[in-house]
Amino acid sequence: MSATPHKDANAALPALDVVLVAFDGVEPIDLAGPASVFSKAEALRPGRYRLHLASPDGGPVRSNAGLCLAVDGALSHAPTPPDTVIVAGGDAAGVRAAIHARLAPDWLAGVAPRTRRVASVCTGAFVLAAAGLLDGREATTHWAACEQLQVLYPRVQVRRECIYVRDGPVWTSAGVTTGIELALALVEDDLGREVSMDIARALALPLLRDGGQAQLSPMLQAQAAASRRLRDLPAWIATHLQDDLSVAALAQRVSMSPRHFARSFAAEIGCTPARYVAQQRLQAAEQLLRRTQWPQERIAGHCGYGSVDALQRAFVRRHGVPPQAWRRRSGP
Template identity: 65%
Template sequence: MPIPTHKDEDTAVPASNVVLVVFDGVEVLDAAGPSSVFSKAEEMRPGTYRLHIASPGGGTVSTNGGLQFGGTLALQQLPAAIDTLIVAGGDEPAVREAIVEHRIGAWLKDAATGIRRVASVCSGAFALAAAGLLDGREATTHWRWCDRLQALRPQTRVQRERIYVRDGPVWTSAGVTTGIELALALVEDDLGHGVSMDIARTLALPMLRGAEQPQLSQALQAQGAASHRLRELVAWIGTHPQEVLSVEVLAERVQMSPRNFARAFAAETGCTPARFVEQTRVAAAAQLLRQTEWPQERIAARSGFGSVDALQRAFARQHGVTPQRYRDGGERRRPSR
């Protein structure tokens, strides 16, 4: 039976079996991230989840980082009633071996009919694809694997610019750290926003991205090609969106003339200072819209916009929707022009 979903944090939720499938060569963070989220959820709401770590043959599994998962259950030893199953990802040879030689995809195809929801982290999406679970659905995987997944399963609508995708009972995520955000979304779907945010704070996440955020953040892309002093400036902007961030102020922070600064910033980051500041402020506002119930006036002020109108116009440019629609989960992200 499906786990009852609700937002009342004072009402007990029947415990459900959560299975995390790993294999030799699995990416350690793909497994450790979701495992930590569900473990924290169980600590906060005892009796909610029972977490099982499983592998094709059971026993000890070695990760690609040299760590090991000991005492994993064989797939055939799993409890009959599985509520949520998550397949972790790994390097290409490891994933191929897990699917072809250990037949994870074939096992999943048979098992999925009795599972309420199935999810993948990173290249674990290929196991879902091998089971036919992505046919006719939207899905995502790590940006390096998106083209290959699309070529392998033309029936799948691969979303390249997404942190995670939910299409009915099937959830897929971009990989590595996004597995944490996928797991938090699964917990929120069960236990409500408050529990999910408590876990995010416990794990000391710097921010909780929405599903339709790009896999590679603007800040990370900007820092990739920038000099040391501009990398530090990009990081500072990201944590101070409410400050005055004019070209003159930013140029002074890195001890450059405004004209030379504007040229260097655009050349090194591929983005003008003004556009980068707006993108940073929209990202900060998006986080507050999803994580708080603050009115838009307060969100505009905290994220550096001079008015609600300025916030709304910036959201329209970057997301194609109003802040309220974004808050309600109706975002349809598009590149800003």
């Protein structure tokens, strides 16, 4: 799907050079995800971004999937200073080799003071840390590597629960596909929420999450624990919050008796159907409060609450404050 450009929206603004850093063993999605986001942003705002793919020595890189990727050149020949640098992640051997060779960390340490922002996807955070760019900063990486990052680089304040973290000019994201959400946040920071939402729709993302969301999706964990009969239900619930989600209605959907369904759901998913539905509705309302300026009436209707009072009661029970106070505290 191609986006429709907004003519002359940034005619007076200079192009921003975005350098993607790759190395042998790189994870292809760590490159392709952000590259796709910035290319779609360029389609919407022509002339705004120039993408560059660079490797430490300028040679092609072989991904952890065995794909050979051509690059534009060496890091030393990348635009100086770039506006944005994004270091991809990869397998452990590739990251270690990139760090030990010192080309990437040394280049980053030299260019970072003149660069508006530096970012990493997944285990690319280790390269930033090796360059000293995460010292004293909050950062994240793939959930399976967070402990190792903390042990190897104790001056980093590792945030294990986040999908991406911004600490001043340094951005880090969790594993693999979260690089897409990181890139969308970078674009939103430049061009506004409307553009980032247009790109998210073009990429057919089911949800645009903010950085504070958990790395391990509760919905995915619920699906993993469920039997074949119930495994599609968590995702269906999340996209039908305005529907009748009573035990009777859900049981009918999966062709089970209400009693058998309630027992099976609790055993496989780990909580009652009513509690799961309440959690999904509250999470959806939190997202809308953070990322939109919708009034409470619209949020309540969109998330399946019968009234604004029901929405407010849910927030007071969970957070101790009503939605508007929670919104001011959390920010859009």
